[in-house]
Every structure is written in C-alpha cells, then in structure tokens.
Amino acid sequence: MRRCALRVDWHTLQDFARELDALTRKLTKAINDFTDAQTVMNTLTQERDALKKRVGGMGDMEKELQDLRVIAEESKQTQKALVTANARVEELDKLYRDEMILRKRYYNIIEDMKGKIRVYCRARPMSTSELERGNHSVVTFPDEVTIDLDTGKGHKQFVYDQCFGANSTQEQVFEDTEMLIQSAFDGYNVAIFAYGQTGSGKTWTMVRACAPCNWMSTCLCVRTQRHCSLLNARMFPPPRVCAGG
Known part of the structure; x- marks a missing residue:
C-alpha cells in the first residue's frame, strides 16, 4: 500500500512538473509578447506625439495659406497695373517716335534754309x-x-x-556749329573742315583743348550723350561725321 501511494505521488509530481514547464513557456512567451507590445506602444506613442506637433502646426500653416492668398491677390492687381503701364509706355513710345520724326524733318528743313554749304x-x-x-x-x-x-x-x-x-572763344564756335552735329545724328552726312595758311589756328579751333571747352570733343560728347541710347537701339541710321584741318 505504501509503495502504491508513493508511486501515485511521483506521477503527480511529474504532472506538476510538466504543467510548470508549460506554464513557464507560456510565461516566457507572454513576457516576449509584452516586450514586443511595449516596443510597438513606444513607437505608436512617438508617432502620436509627432502627429500632435503637426496638428499643432496646422494653425500656422493656415495663417501662411491666408498670407499666400493675399499675396496672390496683390500679384493679380500688380499684373493688371503692369499691363496698363506697358500699354501706356507703348503709347508714349509711339508718340515720342512720331515727334522725333517731325523734329528731324523740321529741324533739318531749317538747317537747309541756312544753306547747304556754310x-x-x-x-x-x-x-x-x-x-x-x-x-x-x-x-x-x-x-x-x-x-x-x-x-x-x-x-x-x-x-x-x-x-x-x-x-572769340571755343564755346562761341561750338554754340554756332553744334547744330550740324545734331544733323549728323539725325542721319545726314555732315563735313566740317578748317582751311587756311600754316599757323592760322586750324588745329586749335578743331581739336586743341581750350578751357573749359574743346570744340570737337564738346560737340561730339554733348550730342553723343543725348543720343547714344537712340543709336544703340538702332532707331536711326549711323551717321558719317568728317572733321579735318
């Protein structure tokens, strides 16, 4: 009888050991699952925090969007004003060209009335x-x-x-002959030359610097400054200017 009781207890212990081993494995698996779940939860928490920040920045984005809408509207108004201004510029440019043509015509008619040769x-x-x-x-x-x-x-x-x-001064000579340079810039052929015996002052009159005015350089510089933009734009044919002594 005693052996039988011990045998039963031994089998019971073996059953308990197997159950304990099974429970241990389940516990280990549960711990691993919990660790994985904790990792996932941490990741989700970080994503949640990031989403909160993004949602918090939505207000700033909305304000920026409103500002962009205002800028877009201002750009439309500016574009309309620019179109109007360009149309006005084209109109003024046409008027300017017409006036320049008339000025050239009348100016050179007057110059011709003074004489082809002077x-x-x-x-x-x-x-x-x-x-x-x-x-x-x-x-x-x-x-x-x-x-x-x-x-x-x-x-x-x-x-x-x-x-x-x-x-007489170089300025006086310049004032009286300056208009011939204007005719040259208007596309007319102009020749200015000095003649006379040696020592009569030809070179002095044409190219010698005489403060504050050098006849030739002053004529060309003054007229070039007034018309260089027109020449660069090829609005007029290039003139031929001759000056000699």
Missing part, C-alpha cells in the same frame, strides 16, 4: 612774337558776318555766314 571765318589773336616785332592786326569785324582787311593793295571786305573775332 563758310565761317575766325581770326586768331596776335602772337607774342608778332607783338614783339611790332606787328599789328589788319583785320576788323564791322558785324557778325563781315570781315574787313587792310591790305597793301587797299581795303577789302568779305561776307561769311558767321565771323569770329580774335577774342
């Missing part, structure tokens, strides 16, 4: 060496277009389009 006379002052030798001037200017010469063969008088006396 002759100017300029007398230089006496040089120091001439004064030291006791020489004196035989040239007088009764008016702006007349020159009188007291020669050994008698009195002679000549009439020109314009006369410049010994006291």
